[in-house]
Amino acid sequence: MATPLLALDSVTKEFGKIRAVDEVSLEIPVDEVTAVIGPNGAGKTTLFNLITGRYELTSGQIKLRGDRINGLEPQEIVQRGLARSFQITNFFPDLTALENVRLAAQAQNMELTPGALLSHHDQKSESKDAARAVLDRLDLLDIAQEPANSLSHGQQRHLEICIALACNPDVLVMDEPTAGMSPEETVETRELVEDLAEDITIVIIEHDMDVVMRVADRLAVMENGSLLTVGPPETVREDERVQQAYLGGETV
Template sequence: MTHLLDIDNVSRHYGGLTAVGEFSGHIAKGERVGLIGPNGAGKTTLFDLITSYTRLSSGDVRFEGRSISARKPHEVARMGIARTFQNLRILPNVTVFDNVSIGALGHVGHSPWNSLFARRAISERISRLTMQALERTGLESLAGELAANLSYGKRKYLEIARALALQPTLLILDEPAAGLNDTETAELAGFVRTLSAEGMTILLVEHDMGFVMSLCERVMVMASGQKIADGPPGVISKDPKVLDAYLGSDVEEDAPAAVKAAEPIGEPA
């Protein structure tokens, strides 16, 4: 079986520190996969390795069967992998439309030929992709608003919109529910399900265990830079290694309710 994404024994070392050590995993097309672990487990570093924001010390990452380990971040994005960031990377003093158009430009690409002979067609395509992403995230009425004027929740969707404007096959979300209230979290869960139903493959990191366990079909768990578990949410929530990583103890009855039995959120009616 050919997976959409294959992560093959990847490592990242910083001097004597191992941020990620020989991590392997895969994601099939159309899956919703969660990546969880304690603070400092290496989750964001793994995302950086997948998207080439950080270079591998060893191992390989393959997307649709092709190695992407030596690619630059913008090349990885154009191949079909888009991501959001734990710390939002929006441009506050430009409009919502212009923020999202950066993603559309990343998809369309830039070349001397386009600049000289296809400027109007390229501009129209970027505008079309930008508005499609804004409509998809419910931000179309705010297209002319400065990003700085958006609420925190809307800024989350703005970053997702910019990622969607890249027309990705795989969408990587880094703590998308962080800082959201319960209502906003439930709405986001419903939105991610909608993207999944449309065929989008999702990989996400999140500390809200209720969000992860109710939304993801499979969960990978990291601790100290290594994968310690991989399986369905119901199995992961009872795995002694997972409980030990979060608690420093393998006694299941001491596990927080969020890890043992996460309440579903944002389920469709």
């Protein structure tokens, strides 16, 4: 097999006595959608925080295109091509949607200090074009000039995805992108993930099984910090251990 885009090797994270992530080894092939599923508390978000550099590993190693990324600052990891769709508080609420995406596009190419960001704020028309293109792709151009805090919940979540995309990632990591969404917004988001998957490798945590079964090429199932199994959705769905762990024996 060619070098996987992202490779986790015995990744472990302890919080005091809790082993939130326990020796997880997982290879993310290029151009696929890998969905990480598992019950609450399984360690999914912690795993994402390790991949994106927000937490330090207790032990193990994470490589992007064969180069170690654990130990790097989150922004350095973004610059190497791995972006995350942030939680809602991660945009500037009073700036417009366009300004938020534009700042992300600019931050990709410069030192991330407030002074640097502000001094370049009005200069870079290319970052504005890039930002408009991203907003257009997510059908958000008509709200480009609205302040981020005036958008609906679904639009804000999509804005977060735009901010991640503005960093031009090879891998997009998404933690429950449909959380809190209406059924209509959930369908829109699923279609969006399917569209993005055409040219970006995606790792997604998602608990809506309808979304998971439609978008994922592979499922990675976590339980108690460990990886229970990895495989194609149809195979994993039939796995008895998965049904026990994830749904208490109910059929997925």
